[in-house]
Amino acid sequence: MQYKIALLRGDGIGPEIVDSAVEVLDKIAARFGHEFQYESYLIGGSAIDACGEPLPKETVEGCLASDSVLLGAVGGPKWDTLPGNLRPEKALLGIRAALGLFTNLRPAKLYHALREECPLRADIVERGFDMMIVRELTGGIYFGERGMRVGKYGEEAFDTECYSRMEIERIARVAFEAARKRRGNLISIDKANVLETSRLWRKVVHEIALEYSDVSCADMLVDNAAMQLVRNPAQFDVVVTSNMFGDILSDEASQITGSIGMLPSASLGEGTRGMYEPIHGSAPDIAGQNKANPIATILSAAMMLRYSFALADEADAIEQAVDRVLAAGWRTADLAHGGAPPLTTKEMTQKILAELGE
Ligand code: NAD
Numbered sequence: 001m002q003y004k005i006a007l008l009r010g011d012g013i014g015p016e017i018v019d020s021a022v023e024v025l026d027k028i029a030a031r032f033g034h035e036f037q038y039e040s041y042l043i044g045g046s047a048i049d050a051c052g053e054p055l056p057k058e059t060v061e062g063c064l065a066s067d068s069v070l071l072g073a074v075g076g077p078k079w080d081t082l083p084g085n086l087r088p089e090k091a092l093l094g095i096r097a098a099l100g101l102f103t104n105l106r107p108a109k110l111y112h113a114l115r116e117e118c119p120l121r122a123d124i125v126e127r128g129f130d131m132m133i134v135r136e137l138t139g140g141i142y143f144g145e146r147g148m149r150v151g152k153y154g155e156e157a158f159d160t161e162c163y164s165r166m167e168i169e170r171i172a173r174v175a176f177e178a179a180r181k182r183r184g185n186l187i188s189i190d191k192a193n194v195l196e197t198s199r200l201w202r203k204v205v206h207e208i209a210l211e212y213s214d215v216s217c218a219d220m221l222v223d224n225a226a227m228q229l230v231r232n233p234a235q236f237d238v239v240v241t242s243n244m245f246g247d248i249l250s251d252e253a254s255q256i257t258g259s260i261g262m263l264p265s266a267s268l269g270e271g272t273r274g275m276y277e278p279i280h281g282s283a284p285d286i287a288g289q290n291k292a293n294p295i296a297t298i299l300s301a302a303m304m305l306r307y308s309f310a311l312a313d314e315a316d317a318i319e320q321a322v323d324r325v326l327a328a329g330w331r332t333a334d335l336a337h338g339g340a341p342p343l344t345t346k347e348m349t350q351k352i353l354a355e356l357g358e
Contacts, residue, residue, distance in 0.1 A: 002035045003309055006066035008059065008095075011045040011079075011088060012282025013292035013345075014072025020294035020349040021070060021301040027356045028305070028314050039066065043095065044074025044088035044282075054091035060098045063275070068308040069099070070301060071277035076284040096137055100269035102167070103174045104135040104246065105303070106279060108253035108263060110233075113326040117258025117335060120230060129233035132182060133253060134175040135246025137267055139167040140197070142243050163197045163242065168204040174268070175240035176212040185237035186217045189225045189245055201242065222249070229253055254279055261293030261334045264300035266307050274308045276300040286333075290344040293332040295322055298352060321355035 007022065009015040022038060029036050041059040048054050054074070063069045074088040084090065095101075109130035110118055118125045144160035172188070179186040188205045190198035202219055209217040220228065222245045228235065229252050241249065254263045260280040267275040278296030286292055299322060306315035329340070330351050336342035343351065 001309070001311075002037065003068065004037050004039070004066045005304075006063045006069045007038050007040045008043040008063075008069060008071040009040065009046075010043050010072040010074040010282060011076050012073055012284045012287040014044075014074070014282055016072075016288070016290065016292055016345050017278065017294045017297040018070060018072040020345060021297045023349055024298050024318060024352060024356070025301050027353050028317065031317070031356065032311070032314050034311070034314075043071070043091050045076050045079040047091065048079055048082070048086065048088065054086065054088050055094040055098075059091075060095065063095060063099060066273070068273055068304050069095075069275040070297075070304060071095075071275055072297065073278065073280065073282040075282050076287070093142065095275065096267060097143075099267075099273065099275060100138070101267035101275055102136060102138045103171060103266075103268040104133075104137040104250075105178070105266040105268065105307070106133040106135065106246075106250040106253070106263065107131070107303075108133065108250070108257050110257055111262070111323070111326055113323075113329075114258045114262070114335065116337075118256055119258075120233070120256055124231075124233065127232075127234040129236065129256075131233065131236040131253065132178055132238045133246060133250045134171065134178060134238060134240040135250060136163075136167065136171040136241070136243050137246075138243075139163055140243035142247075161195070161197045161242075161244075163201060165200065165204055168201050169208060172205045172208040172240060175238055176208060176215050176217075179215045179217075179238040180212065183237040184215050186215050187220050187225075187236060187239050188217065189220050189222050189239060189241035189249065191222050191245070192219070193221060197242070205240070225249060226252060230256060250279065259293065259334045261296055261332065262299070263296050264303050266300070266303040268307060272308050272310075274304065276304040276308075290346055291333050291342075292345045293334050294345050294349050295332075295352075298322065298349075317356060318352075321352050324355045325351045 141161040302318035333342040
């Protein structure tokens with residue numbers, strides 16, 4: 001099969017880790033008889049430097065003309081003082097909206113080989129965890145009306161949250177489907193004791209639950225969820241939540257897996273095209289030093305094969321290769337503590353390629 005992949009390398013470590021994922025994809029193409037065609041487009045700070053805006057029109061058009069998109073990361077101190085609409089991060093919201101990507105899937109699992117990296121108590125680590133966070137991506141407070149004004153006490157700022165029934169229904173269905181393919185448990189996280197949007201969220205999720213009698217569904221308040229994630233993460237299978245709650249909780253979940261350098265993500269819309277990216281940022285402190293852990297981006301490429309191209313065997317092959325490399329004790333600097341010197345980005349990529357065979 002032939003697939004067109006748009007590469008958005010972005011800033012900081014973005015180019016290094018995307019190049020690692022491309023090497024892995026090329027190996028998969030050779031082994032399984034596929035052809036991946038790549039086109040590169042500018043995004044973030046590098047786009048600001050080249051053409052004065054973080055998300056050029058050509059980038060959006062190029063992504064729309066592709067079967068899928070692989071993104072590194074955007075941002076860095078060089079662009080931190082620019083006004084909000086010119087910040088590299090603005091490009092992320094823009095490209096998600098342009099591609100209609102309303103679902104963000106963030107798996108967070110504790111690798112057996114990385115148990116020592118988990119900051120939780122030994123008995124919690126012993127039980128392990130493997131969850132999928134389904135975050136609504138194009139609605140809620142990040143996209144609501146916002147502004148500055150002068151109020152009774154002087155300067156004020158406001159952001160508003162709005163969710164429509166349609167937005168809740170479609171993300172709930174994605175989550176129920178995901179739960180059906182996993183262990184059949186869904187927890188919907190909201191703040192229904194305070195927020196009107198959460199009360200609608202809860203009502204609609206309960207209605208959709210009637211269509212999925214094979215999936216068990218429970219509600220959890222977001223403050224309790226933040227606590228349960230560190231108290232008993234094994235209880236979570238699939239979690240569905242709003243844009244802002246998902247943003248915060250998925251970072252918390254990433255931290256208990258050991259390293260932010262391990263976690264992939266997929267952003268999906270109605271069709272098969274998705275955008276795949278590591279959950280970490282551009283790591284300016286280690287950019288250009290061949291030190292970044294490429295695994296989150298390589299696993300993001302595996303998610304692309306699974307979710308956009310329905311190539312499950314190929315995705316399994318990548319995930320198993322990563323498992324074997326970690327089990328053999330190979331570590332990049334973010335995972336290495338004493339012992340053998342850590343692998344560079346390129347060396348880790350080579351180890352994974354070697355596990356994928358000739
Ligand atoms: P970050 O995720 O870039 O880095 C946090 C820490 O984790 C740093 O010490 C970094 O070196 C380390 N780290 C991150 N990824 C790593 C990897 N693959 N291997 C090894 N170590 C890794 O977060 P930050 O420092 O808060 O943000 C840096 C920049 O990235 C900012 O401009 C921020 O806005 C941007 N950002 C972009 C995205 C995105 O593109 N999706 C997401 C988050 C942050």
